[in-house]
Amino acid sequence: MTGLKLTLRTIVALLGLASVVACTSIYRNHGYVPPEEDLNQLVVGVDSRSTVDDVIGAPSAAGVLGEGDYYYVRSRMKHFGMLRPEVVERQVLAISFDENDTIANIETFSLRDGNIVPLTRRVTDSSVTGKGVLRQILDNFGNIDPSQFF
Secondary structure (H helix, E strand, O other), X not given: OHHHHHHXXXXXXXXXXXXXXXXXXXXXXXEOOOOHHHHOOOOOOOOEHHHHHHHHOOOOEEOOOOOOOEEEEEEEEEEXXXXXXXXXXXXXXXXXXXXXXXXXXXXXXXXXHOOOOOOOOOOOOOOOXXXXXXXXXXXXXXXXXXXXXX
């Protein structure tokens, strides 16, 4: 009987310990922002795009059009149990260039500077409503013009 009580206590203690450990927050870091001492080596209006590449490295994101601006992004995410991950910290370093590829501006942004962007979903109406795939295929058999093959 004493052995059963000891085993039961051990199982309860292990379950309690497992439940406490399972509810521990896990933090994950994503991205890279160069340290301040590396940024101090860059001079606005003097250094070029190639200097930025040499001093602080390639960016994690760049502007969409051609030789766009550089964006370095770092995020810290908190994962807690089965809940949705939460962004705890975000830092964005934006380096913009002028038309001569020299540094025009260096800015840093944090999570406090961000704005919530409402996303909308626009759906284009389909002209084939009420027709199944098989019906569409069978309708196209009469529309084939043999002269288009050659």
